[in-house]
Amino acid sequence: MKITKPFLVLLVLLSACVSFAQSGKKLDKIIKRDYQIIECTVLKMSDKTVEYSLPGETVQISLDVSQIAKIDFASGRSQTFDTSPNATNSVQSTSSPNIVSAEKQHNTIAVLPIPYVNADSQQGSEDMAKFAQNDLYNKLLDKSSNIFPLTVQDLRTTNSLLHKAGIDHNNVDETPIEDLEKILGVDNIVAAKVSYTIGTGTTATTYDSGNTKVSNNNKKVTTSDISTTTANNQTYYYYTVYFDMYRNTDKIYSQTRKPLLALKDGWMDSISYLLKRSPIYVKK
Template sequence: MKFLKPALFFLFLFLSNCLLAQNDIVLKTNGDEMRGHVTKINDKDIQFIYENETLEYNIPISEIIKITFSSGRIEYFDNHEKVSFQNLEDHHNKVAILPFGYIKDQETSNATMTKKIQLETYTIFKNKAVNLQFQDPNTTNSLLIKAGLTNNNIEGYTMGEICNILGVEYVVQGLVSIERSSVTGFSNTQTTKKDNRNNAYVDGKGHIVGDISNKSKTNSSSFNTTTQNYSTNITMNIYNDKGDNVFSKEHSSFWQTEDAYKITLDFLARKTPFFKK
């Protein structure tokens, strides 16, 4: 027992140090992250001490997007519109493509595909744009990150607010859903027949030389293949910087291949007012 109390003391000290090592993270409207400890939140500013420092700073709330506390709690501040550094009149005729939602066989965790479809949609529109400037997806994603928008909290923002964050007049948002459907089987049998032709002849003495019989040989081979079919459904929406939905359409692909979404994306893009006929 005499060793138990010192052990508990050092365990408590270790856990305390671990907790103290965790930082609050303040995300500013210019994209900077401040790591340290928020000591107080006032009406117009917060009091903040940087990690491994003792000097206390006052940071205006107008410069803060959110605070992620060491406990995991997140507090948002209504300053996200300042991230774009643009006025509404500068948004005119500018379009951003958001990362598409992607569901395959009810799984939604494929971040690579959401960006891939975003880029493919951008390419389709950019090649057929009508007096519109399409924002590069890398710029779009960077601005979203700087504003603190993630898949977990983006539903807390209106599409009008997202337009203002990205500095565009319109955003294109969509969902691609792919599900396994039927399996198609195919079998084929090939038969090869080889004939031994009559190669007999009569020599000068009237004797028959060679084989006068007709023989044939038949070989057969068969193979089976199966193809997995998919059903593809895509929803595409366009919103303006006022939050209005100016286009909405859903379409199921006729094709049953896994990459049929590409054809369907092109089909839906042609239906939008952005596409040059």
């Protein structure tokens, strides 16, 4: 069969349209308990596993529901998985019998190191993890009357006990809350994580200036315009803040928030917002 040139052009256009439609397809998002986000297409769900495929692939991957905190479907529907210790889909306790327990201080809350991770490179910043932990610690101290009868464990005590147990911002997410409460000797824990990506944009500003000359007969006008354009590069920070609270190993509060403005310190406002809406906070 002879293929005419118009028909060949039509085939190319159809192919391009199909390719564009596929590339623009909205994806489901699986949010794991370790805060990793998987963009994919969910194919099948059961009481024990979720099967999905990655963009551009047909291989089906199976993930145990005990590793999943939430699924945001492309349709707009969300499904949250129970992560409490008694839930059927929760991770079994991996508490180590060799954990050295500190003396228990009741009605005491400890602030864990806050992982501060670049979502693109998965690289964390130790300095920012300590800064974020200190920021949340100070917020709790400032609002001590709002969280009564809880008292905040001194940050030096918290970090010293964690250091002795070999725990820092790199592995705190991997340590069971049961172990952390024993190590720190507290019955309340606040755990957060800051994940971010960086974007850039350019804005252009144009300045116009001109000189006007009028001829002797007042009829002919000559204008000399000078236009100057200045380009400014802007950096944008897109944050996702994860915020969890535990009491006697039970998760009593779990929220995720993205700041409204893509500012460098935008995550700090989200921490304040989530703290004030947590169950330990009472308005005065």
